[in-house]
Amino acid sequence: MSILHSTTDLHMEDRLIQLYGDELFECWRSRRTVAPLLEREPHITLEDAYRIQSRYVERRVEAGETIVGKKIGVTSKPVQDFLGVFQPDFGQLTSDMVYAEGEDIDLDALIQPKAEAELAFVLKHDLVGPGITATDVIRATDYVAPCFEIVDSRITDWKIRIQDTVADNASCGVFVFGKSKGDPRKLDLTLAGMVLDKNGELYSTGAGAAVQGSPVNAVVWLANTLGELGLPFRAGEVILSGSQSSLVPVKDGDELVCTVGGLGQCRVRFSGRAAV
Numbered sequence: 001m002s003i004l005h006s007t008t009d010l011h012m013e014d015r016l017i018q019l020y021g022d023e024l025f026e027c028w029r030s031r032r033t034v035a036p037l038l039e040r041e042p043h044i045t046l047e048d049a050y051r052i053q054s055r056y057v058e059r060r061v062e063a064g065e066t067i068v069g070k071k072i073g074v075t076s077k078p079v080q081d082f083l084g085v086f087q088p089d090f091g092q093l094t095s096d097m098v099y100a101e102g103e104d105i106d107l108d109a110l111i112q113p114k115a116e117a118e119l120a121f122v123l124k125h126d127l128v129g130p131g132i133t134a135t136d137v138i139r140a141t142d143y144v145a146p147c148f149e150i151v152d153s154r155i156t157d158w159k160i161r162i163q164d165t166v167a168d169n170a171s172c173g174v175f176v177f178g179k180s181k182g183d184p185r186k187l188d189l190t191l192a193g194m195v196l197d198k199n200g201e202l203y204s205t206g207a208g209a210a211v212q213g214s215p216v217n218a219v220v221w222l223a224n225t226l227g228e229l230g231l232p233f234r235a236g237e238v239i240l241s242g243s244q245s246s247l248v249p250v251k252d253g254d255e256l257v258c259t260v261g262g263l264g265q266c267r268v269r270f271s272g273r274a275a276v
Helices: 014-030 046-062 077-083 134-140 162-167 215-228
Strands: 067-073 089-094 098-100 114-123 141-151 174-177 193-198 201-207 238-243 255-260 264-271
Touching (some): 014 046, 014 162, 046 162, 114 255, 134 215, 141 238
Antiparallel strands (some): 067 089, 114 141, 141 174, 193 201
């Protein structure tokens, strides 16, 4: 079943889609949270949630940002079980979310951030689904890099179900690329181990296989899902393929380093104070 095909013919009214999309945009801008949408709208569908996401992202673009890529979330089985879904979700990355390695992540701009270590794919060719295979993804990829995604939620206390996080742009916060770049044709992205250190101590370990069996599979899923919607990946776009680490709470002065076997490191430091 397509991610946007609901099991009911009932759809949220356009005025409510706009209302909740605008609400999430204002929460992002003012660094505050709101009650879960599912508590207020018990019949909200996944399709409704993606329409709300589109409105929220539209407001950010109207404010001067540009779309630079996509992120894939809910890729691990434990998270899917928790949210009651059996497929990932996606959000849209915008220009103001991008940090370069070496820049401190400004917690003053975030609400209740948590860090995830993962692999980023950068495309050299358009990738237009449906019908995309793992081979197509590898061929279209310019390089992969270790990265940190700093997820953030506009939903109070991270009390989310799948509809809440989808509407909230898959809980996008900001992200940072490592300077190490690798050729996916020369790396085993499924077996490559990832080690995450926090403030000089081991925090967690993982591997690409934790992400849909391989980060490449997650990108295949998204390319085909977007293709069904008439949304291609464009050359130069970034795809965050899904977390290979547990969520890491962060505060002022924390430093994280993720190391991917055969690829290299990404290092990030945090300063300031988040809203929550």
